[in-house]
Amino acid sequence: MDMTGTIVGSEQPTLETERLVLRPLTPDDAPAVFRLYSDEAVTAFLGFDALKDEEQAAEIIREAIQRFEERRGMRWGIILRQTSDLIGTCSYKRWEWARASRAELGCDLLRAYWGTGLMTEALRETIRLGFEVTGVNRIEAMVFEGAERSVTLLNKLGFQLEGVLRDHGYLNGRLCDDMVFSLLKREWEEQTGDLA
Numbered sequence: 001m002d003m004t005g006t007i008v009g010s011e012q013p014t015l016e017t018e019r020l021v022l023r024p025l026t027p028d029d030a031p032a033v034f035r036l037y038s039d040e041a042v043t044a045f046l047g048f049d050a051l052k053d054e055e056q057a058a059e060i061i062r063e064a065i066q067r068f069e070e071r072r073g074m075r076w077g078i079i080l081r082q083t084s085d086l087i088g089t090c091s092y093k094r095w096e097w098a099r100a101s102r103a104e105l106g107c108d109l110l111r112a113y114w115g116t117g118l119m120t121e122a123l124r125e126t127i128r129l130g131f132e133v134t135g136v137n138r139i140e141a142m143v144f145e146g147a148e149r150s151v152t153l154l155n156k157l158g159f160q161l162e163g164v165l166r167d168h169g170y171l172n173g174r175l176c177d178d179m180v181f182s183l184l185k186r187e188w189e190e191q192t193g194d195l196a
């Protein structure tokens with residue numbers, strides 16, 4: 001479907017899975033987003049320092065809202081149905097609508113919920129939206145060297161490692177390599193076809 005059909009001119013969609021609701025971030029999420037990004041274990045591979053105050057979280061939310069308004073991407077708060085708490089985020093950024101039709105995936109989860117499969121669950125639905133609703137053909141992910149949990153997660157979702165960009169990233173005060181992963185729509189269709 002053409003991206004103008006569903007996404008542009010409408011609200012950012014809310015997604016639902018068995019255990020989660022993924023909804024657009026709102027200014028009221030600032031305390032929860034601050035809690036998420038004030039943990040150095042969470043920010044270690046995100047490319048920014050752990051947050052020191054809630055205003056920084058409010059700025060992240062404003063940027064997310066603006067990014068959707070300008071149709072440059074989408075970011076969801078990941079809400080655990082059981083508690084209604086925001087426990088992470090996932091996003092598309094660097095969205096290229098025309099011709100190339102690709103977007104870059106990002107995600108993060110409160111440390112207490114790592115190892116529970118929740119991010120796999122969230123991203124399966126995010127990827128489905130990307131390919132089925134918005135018409136994206138390629139979803140990519142840039143991962144800093146050493147981010148092993150991200151590599152495991154992307155492999156599990158069917159992403160392929162395409163290559164390594166040497167000294168492309170900057171993490172914790174030094175240059176580092178970036179790994180480039182991608183999943184193409186036709187590969188995802190094969191995967192989901194296999195599951196059916």
Ligand SMILES: CC(C)(COP(=O)(O)OP(=O)(O)OC[C@H]1O[C@@H](n2cnc3c(N)ncnc32)[C@H](O)[C@@H]1OP(=O)(O)O)[C@@H](O)C(=O)NCCC(=O)NCCS
Pocket residue numbers: 041042043044045046106107108109110113114115116117118119120121142143144147149150152153
């Ligand atoms: C990257 C990140 C989101 C991965 O989270 P995660 O908890 O490893 O991912 P999942 O929620 O899919 O959980 C997978 C784990 O849950 C286990 N699991 C339990 N139940 C599961 C289920 N129903 N389905 C899938 N996995 C399940 C898996 O075996 C796996 O465990 P393991 O890590 O011990 O092998 C998380 O580490 C994070 O937020 N890191 C900080 C931010 C960051 O680096 N983001 C990525 C930048 S590129």
